Every structure is written in structure tokens, then in C-alpha cells.
Amino acid sequence: MVRVPNVTRADVLAAARNPLALIAERWTPAPRTVRRAALAALVMAVVIVVTGGAVRLTGSGLGCPTWPKCTDDSLTTTSAMGFHGVIEFGNRMLTYVLCAAVGWAIIAARSQKPWRRSLTRLGWAQFWIVMSNAILGGIVVLVGLNPYTVAAHFLLSTALIAVATLMWQRTHEGDGAPRPLVGKAVQQLVWFLVTASVLLIAVGTVVTGAGPHAGDSSDVERMPLDWETVSKLHAVLAWIVVTLTFALWFVLKAVDAPKGPLHRTRDLFLILLSQGVIGYVQYFTDLPEALVALHMLGSCLVWIGVLRVLLSLRERPEAVADLPGPSTESALTRA
Numbered sequence: 001m002v003r004v005p006n007v008t009r010a011d012v013l014a015a016a017r018n019p020l021a022l023i024a025e026r027w028t029p030a031p032r033t034v035r036r037a038a039l040a041a042l043v044m045a046v047v048i049v050v051t052g053g054a055v056r057l058t059g060s061g062l063g064c065p066t067w068p069k070c071t072d073d074s075l076t077t078t079s080a081m082g083f084h085g086v087i088e089f090g091n092r093m094l095t096y097v098l099c100a101a102v103g104w105a106i107i108a109a110r111s112q113k114p115w116r117r118s119l120t121r122l123g124w125a126q127f128w129i130v131m132s133n134a135i136l137g138g139i140v141v142l143v144g145l146n147p148y149t150v151a152a153h154f155l156l157s158t159a160l161i162a163v164a165t166l167m168w169q170r171t172h173e174g175d176g177a178p179r180p181l182v183g184k185a186v187q188q189l190v191w192f193l194v195t196a197s198v199l200l201i202a203v204g205t206v207v208t209g210a211g212p213h214a215g216d217s218s219d220v221e222r223m224p225l226d227w228e229t230v231s232k233l234h235a236v237l238a239w240i241v242v243t244l245t246f247a248l249w250f251v252l253k254a255v256d257a258p259k260g261p262l263h264r265t266r267d268l269f270l271i272l273l274s275q276g277v278i279g280y281v282q283y284f285t286d287l288p289e290a291l292v293a294l295h296m297l298g299s300c301l302v303w304i305g306v307l308r309v310l311l312s313l314r315e316r317p318e319a320v321a322d323l324p325g326p327s328t329e330s331a332l333t334r335a
Contacts, residue, residue: 024111034119035171037101037108041126042164044101046300048094049157053296055091056208057289061145061215063088067138095134102126105167116175122167129160145220147209154205161300165307174318181258182313186251190310193244197306200237204299207234212287231283238276241302245269248309264312268305275302 029037055061063077063084064070070077070089077085106123109116133156140149180187210227214220249265275298282291 020107020110023107024115027111028113029108029111031112031171034108034112035168037105038119038123038164038168038171041098041101041105041123042161042168042304044094044098045126045157045161045164046297046304048091048098049154049161049300050293050297051091051094052153052157053293055088056150056215057213057292058084058087059215060084060087061220062141062218064092064141067141092137095130095137098130099127102130109167116170118175119167119170122163122170125163126160126167129156129163133157133160145215147214147221147223150215151205151209154208155202158201158300158303161303162307165304166311169308169311170316173316176317178314178316180314182252182261183255186248186255186257186261187313189244189248189251190313193241193248194306194310196237196241196244197303200234200241201299201303203230203234203237206230213289213292235279235283238272238279241306242269242272242276245272245309260312260315261309264305264309268302268309271298271301271305274298 055063060083063081063086066072069075070081070085070092077089081089102123106120106127109119109123112119133153136149136153136156140146140153143149206223206225207227207230209223210225210230211222212227214222245265245268249262249269252262252265275295278291278295278298282288282295285291
């Protein structure tokens, strides 16, 4: 018969003050578990973007016309809300799944031995971005899908994907000082690529805000811009990103760079080509909902690909504690 350890009042109080520390004392996840937890948080960050797009594309943005309740009298959707209420409320419920994934990533990072404080901070950064975006999502509903708040909602989701990608990458690295794998000129080229990608995503939100998919069947305010002109600007920025990516791949080949940056750049180039094909097809076929949703997924994958290229430019070995040299050891022995 297994003896149950005594739990003192001090143990209960300690657990109430810092439950993560209590879990860390009793569980040590394998490095693979920590990596999977970080990946799960990243996947859910992408899923919530795609399902949010589905809400807009099905005209369900006001399926639950208020927030935080679905209606003034009900926390959940009702039969009177119909299909649109189910879609909108379902997307709200996925936020809890995202929170669970982020929570698992935080717990796994906090319980890893030795404790890597940087990983835990990245997990908590995701949590606060999720909370901020949930509040912003409520504001989006309360202001009737104002396109500027919708754009901010998407951009904050993009920030979440950035932090989640960074945490996932850091689970494959150590905590040593980063060592560059390429020269300054290549690093500057990659930062141009990152900047152009940020502009591409930002202008993409303007295309959405000025375009025909308002997110609801009612008369929703649109950005007072010519949609086709903004779409052409978006396409120009896309070609700039593609050109920079191809130039980066060529430079990396020329300087005989390590395989990591070269492979990540190749992957990004292939994603960009696929995204470009989808973009042009949806433009010339009057924006069918399925292709727009696929384009939103592609936008997330492009952003992740750009960040992976940036993060592949350096390596971070395991941090090694300073050990006493031979002379110090001899002095300690003599003492």
C-alpha cells in the first residue's frame, strides 16, 4: 500500500501562491515534450487566425451581436441566432483551446530542468497577447466590425504568431550567447526582407478592410479606399518580398552559407510562390471565400517562414557554467 505524503498548511499556501513552482517540483518534462508544447501553441495561433477568417467570410462577424455574452440574455448562442451564431460562438470557444495550448507551453517551460526563464517569459508573452486580443475582439463586435479594429485584431494575431514561432525555435536551442552564421551584409538583407514582409501583411489588412468581404450581411463600414488600387500595391509588395527572398538565396549560395539559412530561405520561396498563385487566382475570380481563407493561411505560413529565415542566421549553444581551471583546482586542493 502506497503511503500518501502529509500535506501541510504551508504546502497548500505555497501552492496557492505559486502553482507553477509546485508543478515544477513534481514534474520534469522531456525536451521533446517542451518542443511539442511550444509547437501546439504555434499551431493554435494559426488555427485561430484561419477560423477568424471563416467567421468573416461566412458573414458571421455579428452572429453574436454583443460581448462578452453572445446575446443580451444568453452567454451562449441560441437557436434564434442560427448558423451565424454557431460560427461566431464556436470561434470564441476556440480562444479557450488556444489558452490551454499556451498554458501547456508555459507549464512545460517552467517545469523543464534546468529552468529556462527566457522560455517561460515567451510563454507568458503569448498569454497576455491572447488576453489583449480577446478584449480587442470584443471591441470589434461592439463597434459593428469597424474595419480598423478588424485590421488591428489581425495584426495582434500576427504578433502572437511571431512570439510563438520564437518560443518554438528557442526550444531547439540552448541559452548560450547567439553566434552569427552569416556576415553583416546578409543580415541586413534579411532585415529588409522582414520589413517588406511586415508592410505586405499590413497592406493586406487594408485590402481586407476596403474589400467586399465585410464580415456580416448587414451594411458594415469599409475603409474609404479604392480596393483594386490597394490590391495592386499589395501585389507589388509581394513581388518585392519574392525578389528579396530569391536574392537572399542566391547570396547564401554564393558565400557558401550553412545549410540552415539556405534551407529556410528555399522553404520561404516555395511558400511565397504558392501564396502568389492563390492571390492572383482569387483576384481574377472575384474573391471566392475558399481561396480567401486559403490565402489567410498562406499569410500565416509566409510570416512564420520569414521569421524562421531570420532566426536561422544565428546559433545558440547550450550555456556552459564556468569551471575552475587547473591552477584554481590545485589551490583548492592544497587549501
